[in-house]
Amino acid sequence: MRVVSKMLIPFILLFGLYVQFHGDFGPGGGFQAGVIFAAAFILYALVFGDDQARKVVPDKALILLVPLGLLIYALTGFAGILLGGKFLDYDVLSSDPTHGQHLGILVIELGVGITVAAVMISIFRAYAGRTKAIDKEDW
Amino acid sequence: MVDALISHYNYWLIIILMMLGLYVVVSRGNLVKKIVGLNIFQTSVFLLYISLGKVSGGTAPILTGKPEAFSNPLPHVLILTAIVVGIATTALGLALVVRIRESYGTIEEDDILISERSQDASDINGSSA
Amino acid sequence: MTASIDMVLIVDLVLLTLLCLTALAIMLVRHLFAVVALTGAFSLLSAGLLVTLDAVDVAFTEAAVGAGISTVLMLGTLALTKRREARSPKLSPIGLIIIFFTGATLIYATPDMPKFGAADSPGLVHIVPSYIEGSENDIAVPNIVTAILASYRGYDTLGEVAVIFTAGMGVIILLGRRREDEYGYSEESAAFPLHPETSDDEEGKDKS
Numbered sequence: 001m002r003v004v005s006k007m008l009i010p011f012i013l014l015f016g017l018y019v020q021f022h023g024d025f026g027p028g029g030g031f032q033a034g035v036i037f038a039a040a041f042i043l044y045a046l047v048f049g050d051d052q053a054r055k056v057v058p059d060k061a062l063i064l065l066v067p068l069g070l071l072i073y074a075l076t077g078f079a080g081i082l083l084g085g086k087f088l089d090y091d092v093l094s095s096d097p098t099h100g101q102h103l104g105i106l107v108i109e110l111g112v113g114i115t116v117a118a119v120m121i122s123i124f125r126a127y128a129g130r131t132k133a134i135d136k137e138d139w
Numbered sequence: 140m141v142d143a144l145i146s147h148y149n150y151w152l153i154i155i156l157m158m159l160g161l162y163v164v165v166s167r168g169n170l171v172k173k174i175v176g177l178n179i180f181q182t183s184v185f186l187l188y189i190s191l192g193k194v195s196g197g198t199a200p201i202l203t204g205k206p207e208a209f210s211n212p213l214p215h216v217l218i219l220t221a222i223v224v225g226i227a228t229t230a231l232g233l234a235l236v237v238r239i240r241e242s243y244g245t246i247e248e249d250d251i252l253i254s255e256r257s258q259d260a261s262d263i264n265g266s267s268a
Numbered sequence: 269m270t271a272s273i274d275m276v277l278i279v280d281l282v283l284l285t286l287l288c289l290t291a292l293a294i295m296l297v298r299h300l301f302a303v304v305a306l307t308g309a310f311s312l313l314s315a316g317l318l319v320t321l322d323a324v325d326v327a328f329t330e331a332a333v334g335a336g337i338s339t340v341l342m343l344g345t346l347a348l349t350k351r352r353e354a355r356s357p358k359l360s361p362i363g364l365i366i367i368f369f370t371g372a373t374l375i376y377a378t379p380d381m382p383k384f385g386a387a388d389s390p391g392l393v394h395i396v397p398s399y400i401e402g403s404e405n406d407i408a409v410p411n412i413v414t415a416i417l418a419s420y421r422g423y424d425t426l427g428e429v430a431v432i433f434t435a436g437m438g439v440i441i442l443l444g445r446r447r448e449d450e451y452g453y454s455e456e457s458a459a460f461p462l463h464p465e466t467s468d469d470e471e472g473k474d475k476s
Contacts, residue, residue: 027324035332105418119436126444127344152284158367159291166360195385200412210322227435234442
C-alpha cells in the first residue's frame with residue numbers, strides 16, 4: 001500500500017496542477033484542482049499516519065494558506081479598481097483586454113484552488129486529530 | 140403525447156429522488172442519517188437544474204472551433220458553486236454532530252431530547268430548592 | 269435527431285432509476301458504514317448522469333467532491349461517533365404527509381416546465397448567447413463555464429470562496445483544538461492555541 005501510494009501521489013498532484021491550469025481549455029478549474037490536491041494529501045495522511053503528514057505539511061503553513069487564496073482573489077478585484085476599472089474588472093489588468101481577461105482568470109482560479117485545497121486538508125486534519133482508537137465491538 | 144409524457148417522466152423521477160431525501164431527513168432520528176438525506180436532497184436538486192439546461196443534440200459547453208449547439212452553461216456555473224458550498228455545509232454539520240456526541244453521548248435525536256428534558260427538570264428542581 | 273434524444277433519455281432514465289434504488293437502500297440500511305459507502309455510490313452515479321446531460325465540469329466536481337471528500341468526512345465522523353442507527357426504521361406518518369404534499373405540488377408544476385432537451389427554453393435564449401459569443405471573442409477562453417464562473421459571474425465566485433473559507437474556519441474552531449490520548453486527557457494542538465491562561469482544572473471540568 002505504501003509503495004503504491006508513494007508512486008501514485010506525485011501523479012495525483014501533477015494531475016491536480018494540470019486541471020488547475022487547463023481549466024480554460026477543458027473541464028477543470030480552481031475547485032476541481034483544489035479538491036484533487038487535497039485528495040493527494042489526504043491519501044498521504046491515511047497511508048503514512050497523521051504525525052508524518054503533519055511534518056510534511058505543517059499546521060502553521062496550512063492555516064496561512066487558507067485565507068491566502070481568498071486574499072489573492074480579493075486583491076485582484078481591487079487591482080482592477082487601482083488600475084482605473086471597476087471591481088473585478090479584468091480588462092484593465094493588461095494593455096490588451098483579452099490578455100487582461102486571461103491574466104485575471106488565471107490568478108483568481110489560483111486563489112480559488114489554494115483556498116479550496118487548504119480548507120479540505122484542514123477539515124480532514126481536524127477530524128483526524130480527534131480520532132481515538134476504535135474498539136472491536138463498535139464495528 | 141407519449142413523447143411529452145416520457146420527457147416529463149424524467150422530472151418526476153428527480154422529484155421522487157428529492158422526496159426520498161426529504162423523507163430521510165424528516166423521519167430518521169439519527170443525525171448522521173439526516174445529513175446523508177440532506178445530501179441526497181441537494182444532489183437531486185442539482186440534477187433537476189442541470190436537466191433543465193440540457194439541449195438535445197447539443198454538446199458540452201466547450202468551444203472547439205466547430206459551430207454547434209451548446210447545452211446551457213449557466214446552470215453549470217450555479218451548480219458548481221452549489222456543490223462546493225454543499226460540501227462545506229456538510230462538513231460543518233458533521234463537525235457539529237461530533238461535538239453533540241461528545242456532549243450528550245448519543246447522536247439519536249430522541250435520546251438527546253430526553254436528556255435535555257431531564258436536565259431541564261433537574262435545573263428547575265435545583266433552582267427551586 | 270429523435271434517435272439521439274431517445275438514447276440520452278433512456279440512459280438518463282436508467283441512471284435515475286438506479287439512483288432512486290440507492291436512495292431507498294440508504295433509507296433502509298441501519299449500519300452507517302454501509303450508508304456511507306452507498307452515498308459514495310450515489311455520488312458516482314449522479315456524476316455519470318451529469319456527463320450524459322453534457323455537464324462535464326459539474327460531473328468532475330461532483331465525482332471529486334461527492335465520492336471523494338464527502339465519503340472521507342463521513343467516515344471520519346463515524347469513527348468519532350456511533351456506527352449503527354439505534355432504532356429500526358419505522359414508517360413516520362408526518363413524514364409521509366409532508367413528502368406527499370410537497371411531491372404533489374412539484375409534480376403539478378412540471379407540465380409548465382420546458383420539455384427535456386428543448387432548445388428554446390427561457391433560460392437559454394436571453395443572456396446565454398451573449399455569454400457564449402463573449403467567451404469566444406472578448407475573453408478567448410474555450411471553456412465557457414470557466415469564462416462565466418471567473419469573469420461574467422466573478423463576484424459570485426468570490427462570495428463562494430468566502431463561504432468555503434468560513435466553513436473551514438468553523439470546522440477548525442469546532443474540532444481542531446484538542447487532541448485526546450487514551451486517558452481522555454486533552455492537550456492543545458500546537459498550532460491552534462486556546463487562551464494561554466486556561467488551567468488544567470477547567471479542562472477536566474469540561475470533560476466530565
